[in-house]
Amino acid sequence: MDLDFSAAEDAFRAEARAWLAAHVPGTPLPSLETEQGFAAHRTWERTLSADRWSVVSWPEEYGGRGASVLEWLIFEEEYYAAGAPGRVSQNGINLLAPTLFEHGTPEQRARILPPMATGEVIWAQAWSEPEAGSDLASLRSTARRADGGWLLNGQKTWSSRAAFADRAFGLFRSDRSGVDEGRPHRGLTYLMFPLDADGVTVRPIGRLDGKPAFAELFLDDVFVPDEDVIGEPGQGWRVAMSTAGNERGLTLRSPGRFTAAADRLTRLWRDRADPSDTALRDRVADAVIGARAYQLFTYAGASRLAAGGSIGAESSMNKVYWSELDIALHETALDLLGPYGELADRADEAPEHGSWADGHTFSLAGPIYAGTNEIQRDIVAERLLGLPKGRR
């Protein structure tokens, strides 16, 4: 057992660090959830991809570096330690791309992945519906057979990034018989569609902080060609769940985010806190311990993957852990900042450009998105502890 990096991994880290030091903007980009900020973040994706840093874990033919899981973790550590911008492409990179690698055709991969890597096409997800949240399989939006493709109808909501994104992917009911038989997971189809297509209406929804971070989508006879179906029609649930596994697993929130945030919190504490406030000190220590625990847990997972193992239901433990850690860490920072903690990122006098207040608002969504923590705890209890299924 060891925690050592190879010479090649050290070199990879050094290369990433040097590139980031030379390219990360000196002042933070405007918020990603504004039109101007979205455009600035899209440009940043192009900068990343020009030197093949946008999708390091992808094969080289699609713009990546064929990096191992461990190298990807190293890149993420360096990325967040450098204070680099948030990733506007993350829905595509973290959710759609893994699905395409597993279920897509070579044609789909060749057509969709390169413009995703450069930020030319930014993707939004379209899972939830007004009546289908945690119970996603109860979704009602439909895909009806049409000549050479499908017609989409219905309503999607909480579609992250959809206010400014180019395309979306999601699940649609293509066959009702599963519902009638009490097996709603059957008869769903995984489809991709442009957000500017005829019949698509996008209504941005303000987040808690007022920014349009997500949107409602209204679909009225939106035509999608057959080439934009991923996997077999009717098999969408299985296809999507491989994505959900990725989302909750290693790829959505890498430990690098939290180790970097814990380091920033520690600096903030050293610079500004009253050293006699031991209650606050304990919370800072817990953030440091929690971030380190998450990093080590992930190193163990990466080691298991490298040894031919897989990440299954344990990704649900990850999701609960990082989302609660993120909130605790930001709450601690806001308490530490006292009267300055509430200053939003638009405030001239906000410490660190308001990143703590902004990060706090974002952290509050963590236990909700990507499968609520209640659903994750059910999965942990049933699949890892072997407790009996019950009514939700």
Place this chain on the structure above:
Amino acid sequence: MRFLLDDEQREFARSLDALLKAADTPAVVRAWSAGDHNPGRALWGRLAEAGVFGLSVPEEHDGLGFLPVELAVAFTELGRHAVPGPLVETVAAAVLLDGLGDRHTTWLPGIASGKTVVTLRPPGDDSPYALDADMADLVLVVTGDTLRAAGSTSSVQPSADPARRLSRPTGGTVLAEGPHVRRAAEHAADVGRLATAAQALGVGRTLLDRTVAHVRERHQFGRPVGSFQAIKHRLADVLISLEFTAPLVRAAALSLASAAGDSGRDIAAAKAAAGDAVHLAARTALQCHGALGYTDELDLSLWIRKARPLRTAWGTPTACRARVLTN
């Protein structure tokens, strides 16, 4: 990087588990609590044969070398089976005596073979008590730069965990003096803290395992209580807490083994996390067992009672957290 126990380490854990399962440790704990140390001493000998007490003794003194990772593996199993006695203390004392060198090392072969049971007051701690001093062959006390072998001990002060028999070492003779004593004691305290964290992790695992087994069997309202979300979510939180503690314990052991980096900091992080995890596991185990869990009769009590003292022993939560933020 391969941050996973290797096959040999996993096999070591499995063999200790088998040994301890066969030893009926609940009966050993109950005897120990009543002051009958014989079954505990017999088990101590078998653990020594399995190599547990050689893991902090160099090969030249009949040990297996200083092996913190294996030590953590062993103490997790000792915790899982609630083994009583000054286990942490003996291992830490071996590190202390080895650190002092020359004539002090004459104790080491006896420690490795299980013949000699040693206890000590946790160095650098506020505790005035030594664990199980009433049965130990040697009772050590470090005060600043001075190491003493206690001449006598006060009467046993009953702990809320009757298997932990505490007394106050007094008098005795000076064995060593000087700054090297302080340094050796600090190293011993790190080893003791790591072993306590590993033990707490093991105690937590058993609390969870026994509770999962219980809620699968126990029916109310015509269903297993383990099918209710209120129960499931609490137990999921316990598993998460333990699973994110385990890598901290392993990393702390590695850090101590390699002597690179700040192992004291890594150990403090592991101890703080393990203390929280075992405490959560105990509270949850008790609640999910209902009144049954509140009884002395049910063996679960042997683990519930251990949780609270282990959280504090060899580094309080506050001390460990302060250490994590010390540069």
